Amino acid sequence: MGVMLDNPPSPQSPPSRGGEVFFAKELKLNTDVILLGHGSGGKLSHQLLDELIIPTLSQVAQSDQNDAAILEGIDSTRLAFTTDSYVVDPIIFPGGNIGDLAINGTVNDLAMSGARPLAISVGLILEEGLALAELREVLQAMKAAADKAQVKIVTGDTKVVPRGKGDKIFINTSGIGVFDHDLKILGNAAKPGDKILINGSIGDHGMAVLASREGLDLQSDIATDSMALNHLVTKLLAEFGENVHVLRDPTRGGVATTLKEIALQSQVDICLQETELPITQTVAGACSILGLDPLFVANEGKLLAIIDAEKADAALALMRSQPEGGGAAIIGDVVEKSSGRVMMQTAIGGMRAIEMLAGEQLPRIC
Amino acid sequence: MGVMLDNPPSPQSPPSRGGEVFFAKELKLNTDVILLGHGSGGKLSHQLLDELIIPTLSQVAQSDQNDAAILEGIDSTRLAFTTDSYVVDPIIFPGGNIGDLAINGTVNDLAMSGARPLAISVGLILEEGLALAELREVLQAMKAAADKAQVKIVTGDTKVVPRGKGDKIFINTSGIGVFDHDLKILGNAAKPGDKILINGSIGDHGMAVLASREGLDLQSDIATDSMALNHLVTKLLAEFGENVHVLRDPTRGGVATTLKEIALQSQVDICLQETELPITQTVAGACSILGLDPLFVANEGKLLAIIDAEKADAALALMRSQPEGGGAAIIGDVVEKSSGRVMMQTAIGGMRAIEMLAGEQLPRIC
Structure with a gap:
């Protein structure tokens, strides 16, 4: 079944789950109780959603999940x-x-x-x-x-x-x-050749909360990046329209988990460049001390934009001209159709496979 | 200020708060911390909303609050x-x-x-x-x-x-x-002469939860009345249209608090007939043992409908013909314009003033 109502007006798209997207079909709920990791936004979260919540509440395929549900057919309005x-x-x-x-x-x-x-x-x-x-x-x-x-x-x-x-x-x-507008900005719309942009440094929110919670004494303060991005998105869509293929905010599970979700939804391989990832020295240092990978740390004022390569440089310039995008960067490419892998070319030249956050790296980060 | 957006499409009505409506201007928050009673749906809840939450979040007058916010101006759609x-x-x-x-x-x-x-x-x-x-x-x-x-x-x-x-x-x-439809079903629309209808017995939900929580051994079981009422409302509006002036579900705070809210919003006096209130013997007995007043006990499958007197008998007959309204009754009248009093003619012939639930009668009832 879909999520069609019995009578129009009707929601035409499958349910969404606030950015949580699940594909890890190979996993099974091997516990009788809820674990903290079920709230991580990573593999355990996806497992709970896929094995229990989604099948019970909506019984729809998981291949078209996005951060918001789209309701169509209410008069001429799309919500x-x-x-x-x-x-x-x-x-x-x-x-x-x-x-x-x-x-x-x-x-x-x-x-x-x-x-x-x-x-x-x-x-x-x-x-x-x-x-x-x-x-x-x-x-x-x-x-x-x-x-x-x-x-x-x-x-x-x-x-x-x-x-x-x-x-x-x-x-x-x-x-x-x-x-x-009539644009369809969806997680399954990334295409080989597209560039991956981010509007600024990663990991700030998660490390700000963690440092505050644990009373860490860092050399310089880390503040959350919590920020509304709707004005930036309006400008991106006005300027680049259908060249903007995917937009998603890398919150729980961080940039790594979000890109893995997109790669799986779009059935493409994604390649990140480690040296291009914007990250502050303080966040990098704090992550290093705590043994955390900033790629998996939550952000609350960042978006990943997957954009047609021809427009990527112009989109980067627009981002950088805005208050929400001063630290924007092109951090990788969509390389080819595939089963949905994410790789990262590391600073020392190797290739590292990126998977979803496996457990609960930072509980209660949002 | 209202809640107009800066640009159309815009919500045209003030915020609502899931049925919580506050007018008790005489009260002040005389505590530094949240108390259980702030979640009662009664006076303390209204006080918290009026003194802190509403002024901070929306700065609108409280005289037009309802169970849902109305969004107008989104194309031709009213949501x-x-x-x-x-x-x-x-x-x-x-x-x-x-x-x-x-x-x-x-x-x-x-x-x-x-x-x-x-x-x-x-x-x-x-x-x-x-x-x-x-x-x-x-x-x-x-x-x-x-x-x-x-x-x-x-x-x-x-x-x-x-x-x-x-x-x-x-x-x-x-x-x-x-x-x-274009009907405006609002808490401020009760008129002198209107009849007050309810679709069945009161207090079932609250007493079912309380009996379960406290392990009460009652002579017969009380079950929640939790039920969706949208189909019943559709039939009432199709049949009686603009003769239906107010609809509200008496949840936290019960029938008494809800009627007091309506009386204040519409600036009318309401008079209830105690002998007409539908209540099961089991609920009445359990309330009596525990010293609770069923008028203040939460319901989750009940609605109060304030309807033009000429249509009240027909509306009652329609309710009683529906699965959601088998126990429907006319329980009182809107008597005159006033500052918003609720009175009850008691079984022994006296008149009792009905106010909002003052504290927390039954915490965590919904």
């Missing part, structure tokens, strides 16, 4: 619809808090589908004993982020759970976007 | 958008579980605005250690409820929190509905 829950720990971290994260994340999931974000819902789950001052700071950050992204918070809900049954504050944001 | 998080404890209870509750609740919030529910998002927050068998049971109930309501689950997200930082499973559902 995008997405949801994400935020459980980041700590709730306040350098450069942001769970509030602006929750707005930016959902705005970005809509933007990655090519839609213009329009309206956001906010579902709060508060733990008894949460300081009102912290709640106020989080709410103020939400409002500021929504204003900056030019989306409206139009509906909400507040629940309270007893002390010890939650953790300060969890936030769900769902979003509706509208398409101002 | 409803709503969100609710579900934190009920236990997650499985007589007659249902958190899964079908989460679908029915959001379907009903859309239906109460007069919209036809179309698409639902699902945000899962799972606690590490949750049994997959329980998760499967919950997901299967979600799917069955969605099928029954004829809505599609189109997008989702899954997060995992460490053991002791959540409580098995929290679910957010957000929903989009579409209006097939």
